Amino acid sequence: MNTASAMRAYRGPALFSIGLRPFFLFSAIWAAITIPVWIHAYLAGGELSLSWHVHEMLFGYAGGVIVGFLMTAVPNWTGRMPVVGVPLMLMVGLWLGGRIAMTAMALTPDLAGAAWPGAVDSLFLLAMAGLVWREILAGQNWRNLPVAIIVSLLAAANVGFHVESYLSGGVAPVAIRVALAVVVMLICLIGGRITPSFTRNWQLKRAGPLPAVTGPFDVVTMAVTAMALTGWAILPHQSLIGAGLIAAGALNLVRLARWRGWATTAEPLVLILHVGYLWLAVGLMLLGGAVVTPDQLAASAGLHALTAGAIGVMTLAVMTRAGRGHTGRPLTAGWTGSLIYILINAAAVARVLAGLWLEAYQPLLIASAGLWCAAFVAFAVIYAPMLALPRPSRQA
Numbered sequence: 112m113n114t115a116s117a118m119r120a121y122r123g124p125a126l127f128s129i130g131l132r133p134f135f136l137f138s139a140i141w142a143a144i145t146i147p148v149w150i151h152a153y154l155a156g157g158e159l160s161l162s163w164h165v166h167e168m169l170f171g172y173a174g175g176v177i178v179g180f181l182m183t184a185v186p187n188w189t190g191r192m193p194v195v196g197v198p199l200m201l202m203v204g205l206w207l208g209g210r211i212a213m214t215a216m217a218l219t220p221d222l223a224g225a226a227w228p229g230a231v232d233s234l235f236l237l238a239m240a241g242l243v244w245r246e247i248l249a250g251q252n253w254r255n256l257p258v259a260i261i262v263s264l265l266a267a268a269n270v271g272f273h274v275e276s277y278l279s280g281g282v283a284p285v286a287i288r289v290a291l292a293v294v295v296m297l298i299c300l301i302g303g304r305i306t307p308s309f310t311r312n313w314q315l316k317r318a319g320p321l322p323a324v325t326g327p328f329d330v331v332t333m334a335v336t337a338m339a340l341t342g343w344a345i346l347p348h349q350s351l352i353g354a355g356l357i358a359a360g361a362l363n364l365v366r367l368a369r370w371r372g373w374a375t376t377a378e379p380l381v382l383i384l385h386v387g388y389l390w391l392a393v394g395l396m397l398l399g400g401a402v403v404t405p406d407q408l409a410a411s412a413g414l415h416a417l418t419a420g421a422i423g424v425m426t427l428a429v430m431t432r433a434g435r436g437h438t439g440r441p442l443t444a445g446w447t448g449s450l451i452y453i454l455i456n457a458a459a460v461a462r463v464l465a466g467l468w469l470e471a472y473q474p475l476l477i478a479s480a481g482l483w484c485a486a487f488v489a490f491a492v493i494y495a496p497m498l499a500l501p502r503p504s505r506q507a
Contacts (some may be wrong), residue, residue, distance in 0.1 A: 127199045128436055130182025132498040135430045136491065137203065138175035141210060143442040143487035145172070149482040154473070162282045168418060169290045170211070170236065170269045175206055176426045177297065178239045181262065183437060185243060189250025194242070205235040229273030236266035257300060259479040266294045288347060288439065292340035295417055298335050298391055298425050299363070303329060306384040307370045307434070311362075311380045314374065323369035332362040336395070342397070351401025361397030367392060379444040380435075383428040383452045390420030390459065411466035417484065420459035427455050427490060434494050439502035447493045451486050458482035 121128045126136075145167050152159035182202070186193040194202065209232035211345065213400035216228040240263040246252075247259050268290040275283035299503045314321050339355035347350055372385025398413025431448050444452070465475035 117364050121195050123196045126483045127203075127260050128195055129193060130181040130199060130202075131430075131433050131437060133199065133203045134175045134179025134182070134206070135434055136495060136498045137206070138179065139430065139487045139490045139494075141175065142172045143168070143484050143491060146480050150476060154477075158245070159217050160282075162276060163213060163249070165282070165287055166213060166272060168422075169287065169294065170265075170272070171206075171210055171230070173294055173422055173426065174265065174269070174482050176235055176430065177262070177265070177294070178202070178206070180237070180301075180429060181239070181243060181258070183433065185246050185255070185258075188255050189246050189252045191250050202235070202238065205238055209230075209235050224277065225437075226273075226277060229270075229277065233266070233270050233273060236262070236269050237347065240266040258297075259506075261293055261297050261300065265290060265297075266318045268293060285344070289345040291414070291417060294422060295339055295340060295370045295391060295395075296333075298388070298421055299333055302384070302391070302425055303333065304369075305429070306372075306388055309384060310370055310372065310375055312379055313378060316347065320371045320374050322371050326371070329366060332359070334360055334367045335359045339395070339399070344403070348405075349400060350403050353399040353453050356399025356402065357396050358399075360392045360397075360399060361389070363392040363395060379449045379452055380432055380442060383424065383431075383444070383448075386452070386456065387421060387425030387428045390416055390424050394421050409466045409469075412463050415462040415466060416459070419462040419479065420456075423459055423483070423486075424452075427451060427486065431494070434497055438497040440497060447489070451489050451493070454482050454486035454489060458486060 112250045114241040126132050145164070149159055152162075153161075158458045182194055184200070185191075214233040216222040216225060222228060240259070243259045243262050246254055268286050271289065272286035273385035275286050297434065299427070303325075307325065310322045314318075335355070336359040339359040342352040342355055367385060367388050370385065370388075372382060373386065373388075375381040394413055394416030396413075397408065397416050398410065401408040401410040402415050431444065431451060432442065435443075458481075461479035461482060465472050465479060468475065
């Protein structure tokens with residue numbers, strides 16, 4: 112039985128018929144909750160810490176979306192059985208357990224310094240790394256070994272976060288930089304596949320200009336990006352590393368231009384992939400500029416261009432497209448999809464500007480949080496019926 116047949120044969124709750132359904136929905140709800148809660152706590156001097164905020168965005172939200180995507184994509188890559196039903200429910204349970212454990216530790220003074228919340232939280236990504244390795248090795252899908260390595264690094268960074276926080280009693284800067292570098296590289300790798308691929312498929316139907324074929328330039332771009340991010344994770348204040356980040360951003364900008372995204376404005380579902388990748392290139396250059404000229408450019412601008420921008424926009428781009436495609440809906444954004452894209456990009460712009468325009472920092476911070484929340488609430492409301500209910504053909 113192939114992957115598609117296994118999914119069609121599944122007769123349990125539709126929500127657990129494919130990995131992206133529960134993880135996209137629950138991750139979106141979590142993203143809509145955490146940012147406003149964090150901003151309120153930050154401005155009011157509440158209990159929640161910066162450590163909780165960063166962890167829940169990188170490992171909670173982004174980790175959930177990545178796992179949802181890979182639990183859907185890996186079976187297609189390997190031709191092996193997808194994880195559905197009870198095993199998928201158990202994976203969702205591990206993710207929810209991590210969110211509960213981390214939030215309980217952040218809100219409960221008696222749990223400060225406790226090791227068990229970190230242990231509970233670590234199980235989710237470790238289990239996913241093991242699953243990806245098992246499927247890729249069993250399916251002899253050597254092309255996707257880099258994906259298995261990246262997921263393993265993300266799981267290791269999460270463990271490192273908890274160890275570093277436990278030892279320091281506060282934030283875990285090294286683990287945070289490693290995790291951000293890993294997620295950015297995953298966007299560079301997977302985004303670098305799906306953006307030109309989906310663009311090509313869309314343009315072939317319209318006899319439009321096709322994106323450049325993947326070749327040596329893409330390999331060089333990814334290699335420079337990986338080296339620059341690795342250097343930044345280890346030595347974040349070295350000017351040479353900053354120059355490397357700027358170079359990586361410029362190469363990714365050229366890479367993006369080769370995909371001819373300017374010719375996809377008629378379909379926001381395709382265009383948004385290019386916009387998400389643009390945030391990656393801009394974020395790398397801003398982050399590098401802050402390393403080279405720290406007195407003139409705030410590091411938060413580059414960090415939030417990569418997080419709120421590249422991660423926020425690209426994940427929603429993938430969630431909306433895959434959410435429609437894998438639930439039997441037409442591959443077009445419509446006005447609802449366009450609204451989601453406008454909101455998330457406005458949130459990213461406001462957050463980056465907050466780091467550059469300190470006089471308006473607080474109003475921009477609040478505006479960004481509101482726009483971010485609105486984008487994910489809109490996704491949850493619009494896509495919940497698609498993700499939680501059977502495909503239209505099965506309802507007939």
